[in-house]
Amino acid sequence: MKALSQKRRHPLAAVVLLAIALILTGGLYAVATASNQAQAASSTTYTASDIEEGQKLFVSNCATCHGLNAEGTVDGPSLVGVGAAAVDFQVGTGRMPMQMQGTQAQVKPRQFNDEQTHQLAAYVASLGAGPTVPEDEHLDVTKGDAANGAKVFLANCAMCHNAAGAGGALTRGKWAPTLMGVSEKHIYEAMETGPQNMPVFNDANITPEEKRDVITYLKAQEVNESPGGFKLGSLGPVSEGLLIWTLGLGIVIAFTIWLTSRSA
Amino acid sequence: MAHHVIETENNYQARTTTGKITNFVDTRVGMSGIVREFGRKIFPDHWTFMFGEVAMYSLIILILSGTFLTLWFNPSMASVTYDGTYLPLKGVHMSAAYSSALDISFDVRGGLLLRQIHHWAALLFMTALTIHMLRVFFTGAFRRPRELNWVVGCCLWLLGIFAGFTGYSLPDDVLSGNGLRIVDGIMKAIPLVGTYLSMFFFGGEFPGTLLISRLYSIHIMVIPALLLLLMAIHLFMVVVHKHTQYPGPGRTEDNVVGFPVGPVYAAKAGGFFFIVFGIIAFLGATFTINAIWNYGPYDPSPVQAGTQPDWYVGFGDGALRLWPGSFPWSWKIDLFNHTFVLAVLLPFMLAGVLVLFMFTWPWIERWVTKDNRVHNILDRPRNAPFRTAAGAAGIVYYSVMMIAASSDLIATHFHVSLNDVAYVLRFLWFFGPIIAFIIVRRICLSLQRKDRELVLHGIETGNVVQLPHGEFIEVHKPLDEYHRYKLVSFESPEPLAAQPNAKGKITGAEKIRARISKWFFEDRVAPVSPAELEAAHHHGHGTEAVEAGPKPTGSLGGHSHN
Incomplete structure (x- = not known):
């Protein structure tokens, strides 16, 4: 201790102190942010042959826009570090490969089967750490809490996806799609990776358990019978107004004509 | 001086029980005079004359179903924890108003049906009222002597909007709160007094803790009382003026051709009430309306996609959506230490122009035509081209604003850009009425x-x-x-x-x-x-004819045959 206190006025003491501080804050930051990232490739294991096959598929189907090494071109972003979850979502819902360039990738019948999707995911995951395909435990709606899910959903998702998950419009031709009929895995991956115009809801923002709650709420919405009768698309007052002006007024007019036809 | 002859003695003795009862009533309140007068009122029969009736019946159904809802609704913004049967909201903190609205929907027997009947009746009320107004306008039924009744009808229309909006705001879910936030913004945009108005109305800063109970008083007392009063005046004037009729042989300005109220017409009208009730009950039992459980309790932070007002308030919401916020400049000016929010003031003034024209049209038409005669015979719309065209222009102007309130749904359902929908509707807002007028x-x-x-x-x-x-x-x-x-x-x-x-x-x-x-x-x-x-x-x-006779100036009515 004596040596340390003697050296504290050494010309390099400030530099050493600064270095220690930087390492400390940087290290803490790294630890803190690591918890925001889904753990890399722990649940799903990819073999070397998966990666190799995935690369072949990638080069023949994706490289036109994303570049031969997935480094990105003017037509498509870099896929280094997007993770297996992004691939599983985009390819698994048929959005990728895109049918055409546009404001947003459209859902269409998927082009690759589960095995090919797995291989593509393996290849992209090998390029850099990123969110992984969620484990089944986080998708099990029997373990979720629908009431908490409703709270999280209404606070974070309903502004774009509508209170009933029916979807909504964004600016300049973009949109938030309906969440009815979307699989548990894809809902989870969408929150994790933020596809298209969606923001990323990482695990620090919405924990894996809360994500499961949201999925539980949405799945409950799907199977719940509507207590009030036909839902009219759960679109709110517009479809109600449309119904009263068409069916409602139509029935009224039919009766008025019937009632006055027998007078003369 | 007129003398009232009071019968002190009545020697008539009825033989049957019914006769005795009616005679008793007649000798006390003179029912036969009322029946003689009113029962012989003639009403012409035409299906387009029945929409006012539909609106009136809807109002009665609104009062009946609304009374039921008041038995359960708790208009309080006190915070409670929901503990009803709707699972996704169990344990959530919310206002007592929202909680009781959920209880009506899930835990009160027949509550959801009555709530849906109430809401569908409100939509049908405004729809029937609007169609009735359009019928009156396009047939020229507002002309002398019925100008004042037209104004009473316009007031009923305005009151209907307020009744609907206050009711829409009561459940205190996110949807209704979003609507009230817009009302707060509109109030604050009123120059000079806006901030005071908003503070008085909400009892402090939005949303406060008083609003629901205040809206409740307005919704269940003030507005229904005014609606019933104006409806009574409206009907009284119909009796005084007698009903209009379409042109036809034997129909003149001095007679009414139709059927007397008693007995068949009254029976028919009474039956029609139950038909309207049946239609509304069918809608209420079959189609969800305002699924309040989806929206969650009101919280000023979220705004949900697909937030719209009921259709009859849509034109106001649409006007706000159509006005650009920052193009080509930010639509607000600062004058004398006051901010004038033009992005709110101007669209509302434009919507107000329509309402102004609506109220004053009978006088505008009278001024232009200098026609001050009594009109009991209706016009066929084609025979008043200027009025029909002006009405069509008004419909387009109104509809563009109303449609703009659903611009986001148009964008998602027709796969077009939200911004393009706004551009097209902005064009149609100003040029659509002109095109409609000409066509x-x-x-x-x-x-x-x-x-x-x-x-x-x-x-x-x-x-x-x-x-x-x-x-x-x-x-x-x-x-x-x-x-x-x-x-x-x-x-x-x-x-x-x-x-x-x-x-x-x-x-x-x-x-x-x-x-x-x-x-x-x-x-x-x-x-x-x-x-x-x-x-x-x-x-x-x-078989073939050549047109002759005087040609009106500038007429395109004639064409010659060769």
């Missing part, structure tokens, strides 16, 4: 010309015959006189030139009036005159 007026004039053609030449039979000298003609069947009467018995005002006033001076206003009159009527099509008809019949005996 509808042309359609009316063409229909009038078609009527002239029918009267003069009869109906084409499709039988082509060859005359002895070789000419081919098509045989036209003349109209029967009842049909013909309908087509010729209308007035076609001519442009009225500017006239000097008592001092012999032509005022500036009079010149404007003359110009509008010319604009309205210069393209008029005159009804077929007896002379023209005579000429047509003499020529070719109803």
